[in-house]
Amino acid sequence: MASRAGIVMCALLAATPALADETLPTEEAAAWTKHEVDLQYMGFTTRYTCGGLRSKVRLLLKHLSVRDDVKILERGCEFGYQRVADFPRLKITFYAPAIPEQGARDVGEPVLGVWKPVVIKRNSPKGLEMGDCELVEIFRDRVLPKFLTRSVEGDVNCIPHQLVGNRINLRFEVLTGIQSVDAARAQTY
Numbered sequence: 348m349a350s351r352a353g354i355v356m357c358a359l360l361a362a363t364p365a366l367a368d369e370t371l372p373t374e375e376a377a378a379w380t381k382h383e384v385d386l387q388y389m390g391f392t393t394r395y396t397c398g399g400l401r402s403k404v405r406l407l408l409k410h411l412s413v414r415d416d417v418k419i420l421e422r423g424c425e426f427g428y429q430r431v432a433d434f435p436r437l438k439i440t441f442y443a444p445a446i447p448e449q450g451a452r453d454v455g456e457p458v459l460g461v462w463k464p465v466v467i468k469r470n471s472p473k474g475l476e477m478g479d480c481e482l483v484e485i486f487r488d489r490v491l492p493k494f495l496t497r498s499v500e501g502d503v504n505c506i507p508h509q510l511v512g513n514r515i516n517l518r519f520e521v522l523t524g525i526q527s528v529d530a531a532r533a534q535t536y
Contacts, residue, residue, distance in 0.1 A: 383439065385436065387437075388482060397421035420437065462497070467518075468516045
């Protein structure tokens with residue numbers, strides 16, 4: 348059991364970028380915290396079907412390493428899941444690690460929090476395009492504040508009705524939860 352934990356920790360340390368600030372902790376005692384976000388997309392450049400919008404938001408959430416039980420419900424899709432909606436809305440429910448305050452009760456399921464470097468730009472995550480600029484901008488403003496982040500750099504700059512001149516370039520670290528060795532072992536049996 349201890350050897351698996353050691354292997355996981357060595358792999359995580361090897362994946363840490365060389366430019367990371369060594370004065371910041373890489374691990375934190377954390378707890379899974381439930382977040383709910385109502386997100387309405389009102390972009391000018393790209394229009395999405397409700398299913399397409401749901402897929403892009405799921406892609407961004409997975410890139411930030413949310414727990415696997417994320418739920419995304421479409422709204423404003425009265426003409427069907429595959430038709431383009433004027434102002435599609437999503438109700439997003441997900442769990443992300445948070446650091447409980449000292450003495451807090453009912454903090455949620457404990458998890459080892461690890462700081463993970465994240466880059467959001469064209470094709471990172473794979474499938475993100477320049478036409479998604481306005482969606483990334485809304486995601487940054489409405490969803491990203493629910494996560495614990497640090498060392499945030501870069502920006503998102505979108506020009507409505509154009510792809511040329513758009514810039515998606517966010518870099519930061521996000522607190523993610525790693526699965527315990529016991530939970531990983533239980534899944535394999």
